[in-house]
Amino acid sequence: MNFAHWIGFVILSFSFYIVWKVRQLLILLSTAVIIANFLNHGVQALQKLGVKRFYSVLLLIAFLLVILLKFFLYIFYPSSEQFPELFLLISQGIDRLTSPIHNFIVQLDPDLTKTFPNLNKIIEQLHPLFQKIAGQGLSVFYTTLGIPLTFLLLLILSLMLLVNPTAYRQGCIRLFPYFYRSRINLALIQCDIFLKGELIALLFRMIMIFFLAFIGLSILKIPLSFTQAVLIMILNLFPNIGPILSFIPPMAIASLETPLKSLAVLIIFLSFYLIIRQTENRVITPLIIKNRISLPPGFILLSQVLFAMFFGALGFLLAAPLTIIISVLVKEIIVKDILDNWNSNYFFKHNKY
Known part of the structure; x- marks a missing residue:
């Protein structure tokens, strides 16, 4: 490496720092960029109707405020009063589900029960991890301007x-350099298209699972069906x-009545997710989304873990859209512009062993 290479390496390292x-x-x-990107699609839809952008923004914000207000007043607030009872029933149901396993272990070897984790032990072990992730992710909110001012920012x-x-x-x-600006613009367009598709798919899944869960749990006469549907959504x-x-x-709450009802809940929910997935793949994606990036579930899960480690709870929440953005940029910039155009003859010529 010559002097110029060392200077570039130092600048790059300092930039990463x-x-x-x-x-x-x-x-x-x-x-903020992801929120603005999602809202911009609504603004563009209003602009196509002939509304000027400034008024489109005002109308969209007013519409969202009304929707959020109705959601909190008619859905979240009524169910939030039942959340303590719901969590108590979930805890009791989990104990009921794990009791056969516990009894089986006792019959094998009573000493194994000391190492067999129960719900309280699992929560105690996970509590420091959740607290660390939440604190790391929200540290910007209370170390810079405070929570209210940072949310306002x-x-x-x-x-x-x-x-x-x-x-x-x-x-x-x-x-970016002039000769590369068209490629960056294309990559940003791709990010915008794929983020729009992910938003539509996410809203579709949440709305569908809310109604299907509420209907299914109501038919089975599971307690707190509406509150459970809100939590599942x-x-x-x-x-x-x-x-x-x-x-x-x-499943935990259904097990408090009969084990067969818990099994029925499992079968029904697997059917619901299968219906939602098939509808999304065969109807929503071809007719509405059309352009949507497909990422393996394992890749999304790995990105959730990595973003949670580096950015905390906020990174975990934004893992999916950030992964889409990174995958598009890697594909357009690194794969297409660098790796696909790599001069193999030049490489082998200058790297003889």
Whole structure:
């Protein structure tokens, strides 16, 4: 390496160090960008109807405030009063489900029960991890401006990006060399398309599982059916982990009545998710989304773990959209522009053994 290479290496290392130090502010900025991107699709839909952008933004914000207010007043608030009772029933149901396993272990060897974890032990072991992840992810909220002011900053950033996204987009593109700006613009367009598809798919899954869960649990006469449906809908906000966790509350509560009812809940929910997945793949994606990136579930799960480790709870929540953005940028920039155009003859010529 010559002197110029060493200078470039030092600058690159220093840049990574700066990025690492301000990573919490970067995740806050990423949150604002993702929120603005999602809202921008609604603004563009209003603009197609002939409404000017400024008024489109105001109408969209007013509409969202009404929807959120109705959600909290008619869905979340009525069910939140039953959450303590719901969690108590879930705890009792989990104990009922694990009791046969516990009895079987006692028959094999009573000493094994000391190492067999129960629900309380698992919660005690996971509590420090959850506390660390939550604290790391929300540290930007209480170490910079405080929680209220930081949420206000997030709201202002999102609105500023939403009012005039073109200016910020062009500013980001101009950070790259002139000859490469068209490729960056194409990559940003791809990110926007795929994020829109992911948003539509997410909203479809959450709404469908809410209604299907409420109908199914009501037919089986499971207690707190509406509250469970709300909790299941919220859990499905998180890919992979959310749908798996959504099985636990209804199965645990159903086991308090009969084991067969718990098995029926499992079969019904597996059928629900199969129906939702098939409808999404065969109807929603071809007719509405059309352009959607397909990421393996294991890749999404790994990204959730990594983002939770580095950015905490906020990183875990944004793992799916951030993974989509990173995968698009890697595909367009690293794979297509670098790896696919790698001169193999030049490489072998200068690397003889």
